[in-house]
Amino acid sequence: MRLKRNGPAVSEPPAKVTAKATGAPPIYLRFFSWSAIALVFVPALAGTVYMFPMAFGGEGGWLQPFATLFGVPGIWTSILLSLWIGLVATAFSVALTSLFFAAFAQTRAVSVLSGLIRPLLAIPHAAAAFGMLFLVAPSGFLMRLVAPLLGFQHPPDWLLVNDPAGLSLAAGLALKETPFLFFVVLAALPQIDRRLTITAATLGYGRIWGFLLSAFPALYVQIRLPIIAVIAYSTSSVDMAMILGPQLPPVLSVQIPRLMNDPDLSLRMAASAGAIVQLAITALAIGVWLLGERMAISAFRSLSTRGFRLRGDGALRSAILVVSAWTFLVTYLGLGLLLLWSVAASWRFPDLFPSHFTLDGWLSPGSDLISLVWRSVALGIASALIAMIMAVGALELEYRRGRPIAGGGWLSLYLPLLLPQIVFVSGLSFLFLSLGWDANIFAVAAVHLVFVFPYVYLTLAASWHHFDRRYLDIARSLGKPPFMALVEVRLPILLAPLLTACALGFAVSIAQYLPTLLIGAGRLPTLTTEAVALSSGGNRRLIGVYALLQALLPFIAFALAGLGPRFVWRNRLALSGPVREISGRSA
Amino acid sequence: MFARVFVRFAALVLAVLAANLAYAGDPDPKDWPSVLAEAQGQTVYWYAWGGAENINDYISWVGERVKADYGVNLEQVKVSETASVVTRVLSEKQAGRTDGGAVDLVWINGENFKAMKDAGLLLSSPWSTDLPNHALTDFENKPVLGRDFTEPVDGLESPWGTAQFTFYYDSASLPEPPRTLDALQGYIHAHPGRFTYAAPPNFIGTTFLKQVLLGLVDDRSVLSRPVGQADFDAVTAPLWAWLADVTPDLWRSGALYAADTTQLKTLLADDEIDIAMTFNPGEASSAIADGTLPDTVRSFVLDYGSIGNAHFVAIPFDANAKAGAMVVANFLLSPEAQARKADESIWGDPTVLAYQKLDAGGKALFDALPRGAATLGPDQSGAVLNEPDSSWTDALEAEWARRFGAAR
Numbered sequence: 001m002r003l004k005r006n007g008p009a010v011s012e013p014p015a016k017v018t019a020k021a022t023g024a025p026p027i028y029l030r031f032f033s034w035s036a037i038a039l040v041f042v043p044a045l046a047g048t049v050y051m052f053p054m055a056f057g058g059e060g061g062w063l064q065p066f067a068t069l070f071g072v073p074g075i076w077t078s079i080l081l082s083l084w085i086g087l088v089a090t091a092f093s094v095a096l097t098s099l100f101f102a103a104f105a106q107t108r109a110v111s112v113l114s115g116l117i118r119p120l121l122a123i124p125h126a127a128a129a130f131g132m133l134f135l136v137a138p139s140g141f142l143m144r145l146v147a148p149l150l151g152f153q154h155p156p157d158w159l160l161v162n163d164p165a166g167l168s169l170a171a172g173l174a175l176k177e178t179p180f181l182f183f184v185v186l187a188a189l190p191q192i193d194r195r196l197t198i199t200a201a202t203l204g205y206g207r208i209w210g211f212l213l214s215a216f217p218a219l220y221v222q223i224r225l226p227i228i229a230v231i232a233y234s235t236s237s238v239d240m241a242m243i244l245g246p247q248l249p250p251v252l253s254v255q256i257p258r259l260m261n262d263p264d265l266s267l268r269m270a271a272s273a274g275a276i277v278q279l280a281i282t283a284l285a286i287g288v289w290l291l292g293e294r295m296a297i298s299a300f301r302s303l304s305t306r307g308f309r310l311r312g313d314g315a316l317r318s319a320i321l322v323v324s325a326w327t328f329l330v331t332y333l334g335l336g337l338l339l340l341w342s343v344a345a346s347w348r349f350p351d352l353f354p355s356h357f358t359l360d361g362w363l364s365p366g367s368d369l370i371s372l373v374w375r376s377v378a379l380g381i382a383s384a385l386i387a388m389i390m391a392v393g394a395l396e397l398e399y400r401r402g403r404p405i406a407g408g409g410w411l412s413l414y415l416p417l418l419l420p421q422i423v424f425v426s427g428l429s430f431l432f433l434s435l436g437w438d439a440n441i442f443a444v445a446a447v448h449l450v451f452v453f454p455y456v457y458l459t460l461a462a463s464w465h466h467f468d469r470r471y472l473d474i475a476r477s478l479g480k481p482p483f484m485a486l487v488e489v490r491l492p493i494l495l496a497p498l499l500t501a502c503a504l505g506f507a508v509s510i511a512q513y514l515p516t517l518l519i520g521a522g523r524l525p526t527l528t529t530e531a532v533a534l535s536s537g538g539n540r541r542l543i544g545v546y547a548l549l550q551a552l553l554p555f556i557a558f559a560l561a562g563l564g565p566r567f568v569w570r571n572r573l574a575l576s577g578p579v580r581e582i583s584g585r586s587a
Numbered sequence: 588m589f590a591r592v593f594v595r596f597a598a599l600v601l602a603v604l605a606a607n608l609a610y611a612g613d614p615d616p617k618d619w620p621s622v623l624a625e626a627q628g629q630t631v632y633w634y635a636w637g638g639a640e641n642i643n644d645y646i647s648w649v650g651e652r653v654k655a656d657y658g659v660n661l662e663q664v665k666v667s668e669t670a671s672v673v674t675r676v677l678s679e680k681q682a683g684r685t686d687g688g689a690v691d692l693v694w695i696n697g698e699n700f701k702a703m704k705d706a707g708l709l710l711s712s713p714w715s716t717d718l719p720n721h722a723l724t725d726f727e728n729k730p731v732l733g734r735d736f737t738e739p740v741d742g743l744e745s746p747w748g749t750a751q752f753t754f755y756y757d758s759a760s761l762p763e764p765p766r767t768l769d770a771l772q773g774y775i776h777a778h779p780g781r782f783t784y785a786a787p788p789n790f791i792g793t794t795f796l797k798q799v800l801l802g803l804v805d806d807r808s809v810l811s812r813p814v815g816q817a818d819f820d821a822v823t824a825p826l827w828a829w830l831a832d833v834t835p836d837l838w839r840s841g842a843l844y845a846a847d848t849t850q851l852k853t854l855l856a857d858d859e860i861d862i863a864m865t866f867n868p869g870e871a872s873s874a875i876a877d878g879t880l881p882d883t884v885r886s887f888v889l890d891y892g893s894i895g896n897a898h899f900v901a902i903p904f905d906a907n908a909k910a911g912a913m914v915v916a917n918f919l920l921s922p923e924a925q926a927r928k929a930d931e932s933i934w935g936d937p938t939v940l941a942y943q944k945l946d947a948g949g950k951a952l953f954d955a956l957p958r959g960a961a962t963l964g965p966d967q968s969g970a971v972l973n974e975p976d977s978s979w980t981d982a983l984e985a986e987w988a989r990r991f992g993a994a995r
Binding site for chain 1: 682
């Protein structure tokens with residue numbers, strides 16, 4: 001959930017800031033730089049550190065919590081599942097994305113598919129998981145399609161979802177991670193020299209093999225950090241694993257909250273030990289991946305000197321196109337099924353469509369939609385706006401100082417995306433509880449901000465650094481102070497990227513499950529927490545309602561963000577278009 | 588020396604004062620008008636299992652009524668496992684909190700009640716027996732209202748409803764359901780993949796274990812004593828043998844279980860299983876009424892009787908809105924609220940009130956309730972078996988997890 005990663009440019013560090021603005025930056029701008037670190041880096045680190053004393057100790061010696069943890073039935077299976085699912089999902093997403101761009105870079109297929117994928121980025125993991133569940137479960141839509149052919153009177157007793165090996169969870173993760181990596185590559189691709197692939201083609205290489213040999217190594221370096229974030233997420237996802245994952249035993253990241261919810265104190269300490277193990281698993285998975293990189297490099301090297309050129313790769317290209325398109329269509333089909341289930345009164349197997357419809361799910365008082373939507377939207381808008389103001393402040397400071405925020409500052413923004421959420425959000429919830437800060441909406445919003453700010457900052461940074469500074473120079477030469485140049489020149493011109501970053505921040509906030517649940521003590525439910533809580537109950541009508549609304553809110557935010565500049569700048573062609581055209585110079 | 592004694596004495600005085608202040612701050616239901624006055628304007632966070640739409644709707648109706656009548660704002664916090672609420676309050680206690688806790692009221696029974704009671708997590712003075720509507724409850728004839736899984740209630744929780752473990756099935760596809768344990772075992776083998784239960788520690792799954800155990804033990808009285816006094820392995824051996832025997836022929840071959848009663852109902856509605864189970868004897872009729880299940884669904888119980896218990900609401904020691912919580916608990920015991928809860932078109936949960944204690948208006952509310960075709964009559968619902976001592980719950984769940992909870 002954490003990685004609601006929309007938008008481009010998450011991959012690139014801010015470009016070197018060259019021109020230095022006059023004078024020392026005012027004190028309020030320094031405040032932004034420090035507050036960004038304080039609000040993102042400190043909670044992530046504090047939460048993680050707080051888990052350690054809780055994981056070591058107790059009555060039976062300092063390793064007792066680990067002994068208890070490893071006494072939990074099936075815990076080793078849980079650990080191996082986390083590792084395996086995280087790596088499989090990542091490998092599939094990376095392979096499909098790489099192969100797709102190898103086969104179709106600089107073709108119309110990229111622009112067609114990217115139009116199809118853009119909305120997918122805004123869909124929360126939980127909603128995508130429910131959609132997939134309704135599609136592929138034994139009583140799901142696909143089975144209903146083939147039931148007449150196979151003569152099924154009732155759903156077959158097949159383990160298609162929640163399978164003990166975790167394949168359905170890996171597939172679900174891949175459905176969400178592939179679009180993300182797709183966009184990361186799309187943002188990185190312009191920096192790759194096109195002449196590389198052209199040279200490969202003139203040497204007689206087929207499209208795919210030629211791209212992999214010539215352009216891919218440079219591209220991979222660009223997307224490496226986001227890939228590591230994908231591994232971190234996939235090895236530790238909670239909400240998606242609760243919906244699609246194995247249950248007996250579940251993956252480690254689902255077992256930890258189960259233990260944490262046990263009134264038995266020794267099990268709760270074992271949960272803290274589990275969080276430390278989770279940290280190790282994620283680190284191990286990243287290590288395995290880096291090892292795999294080395295093996296892939298040497299394999300590539302030896303293959304590249306063999307001289308074969310894979311010229312006739314047409315069939316392979318078609319296969320890649322079909323698999324990619326399906327990967328994205330599944331999520332759309334799932335959304336359609338969410339809509340159908342939300343209004344289904346009675347939908348028996350093997351009927352293709354509901355026999356009766358009802359609006360009870362939308363109107364029933366117990367579902368309390370108005371207050372859930374209100375709270376979700378309020379949290380989303382508050383955290384997105386605060387994040388945007390902070391990001392603008394931090395970026396303006398970078399501009400005035402003529403250098404990026406302090407050394408590791410940029411990397412520290414990645415910390416919340418690289419640490420397993422279950423580890424540091426659990427730690428934070430204990431910390432907040434002991435300080436008496438929990439169960440209020442400000443605490444929840446603050447923890448949302450930990451995840452919202454990095455995305456808002458990283459998306460905005462790209463447009464900020466591509467801004468043509470001569471506009472500012474002109475404003476300054478006409479006597480405007482730096483602040484007025486910012487407010488009257490830069491911000492209006494950057495309206496479109498500002499709104500896009502805001503919508504992205506909003507989407508990230510909407511999708512937060514664990515922070516909302518743990519920090520809010522369950523007392524501040526949002527659409528996301530309610531939808532995931534229902535996954536245990538199997539009331540598909542309500543799941544349909546919550547999950548659909550959950551997916552709809554980010555859609556609306558992005559639509560508004562797209563319409564805003566068109567309305568405000570309806571008489572300024574270059575300012576009302578898509579984000580990329582306002583940069584003033586080529587990326 | 589003297590200084591140290593003085594400091595200790597001062598600390599003692601302060602501690603006693605603080606305890607008294609805290610105690611004096613708790614509302615006293617014997618003085619009901621002052622409870623009502625204090626409750627006015629309070630917001631009560633009620634942590635209640637939120638997996639069933641009809642129950643959530645009912646709770647939402649309760650919220651409207653207590654708002655209108657007493658000015659109490661009721662917020663349901665939907666939880667999937669009540670144990671997490673116990674943990675929540677325990678964490679608050681460990682963090683040193685004495686008031687302003689997150690939980691004002693919790694829907695609870697059995698081992699969770701015992702855990703909270705033993706750990707001192709509940710409002711310490713008896714309160715439920717002093718609620719005005721408590722006089723209407725049928726505590727004389729329903730022992731489950733005074734002993735929750737054999738644990739004395741002691742006025743620390745207020746009854747809300749009663750329950751009886753009940754199976755239901757679609758009579759259109761299954762004319763005669765298996766009514767003995769042997770017949771059920773035979774049915775599972777004859778129809779592989781068509782039966783399952785919920786994975787413990789979900790309460791319906793744990794209750795299924797207890798129900799089977801009660802049918803297999805020679806001497807049921809061992810179960811009413813704490814598990815520590817019994818030879819657990821010997822007593823439960825027949826249960827594990829029975830389960831091990833049927834597991835390969837369960838739904839998904841026992842690699843996956845249902846999550847809770849709602850999913851069991853969905854599985855029956857999808858025709859994935861033939862027999863579902865519930866703690867609410869009115870569940871099948873209620874599901875027919877809302878269109879979830881076909882009108883050919885019927886209920887049954889096993890020949891040796893079925894487990895009955897009661898469910899309650901309790902107030903944590905550090906609740907923020909104790910008076911408001913008491914007002915809600917009292918409203919839940921009103922004839923109006925109880926009759927609506929028993930209405931199968933609403934929920935169908937049996938009442939805890941004694942019919943003969945009600946006035947004419949209250950009796951009329953219950954007289955007007957229809958009984959759905961899928962609800963068993965008093966003559967069909969068989970003997971009520973007592974819950975085993977609550978200590979058996981954890982022991983059974985742990986052993987089940989060890990034997991069946993990890994992929995083989």
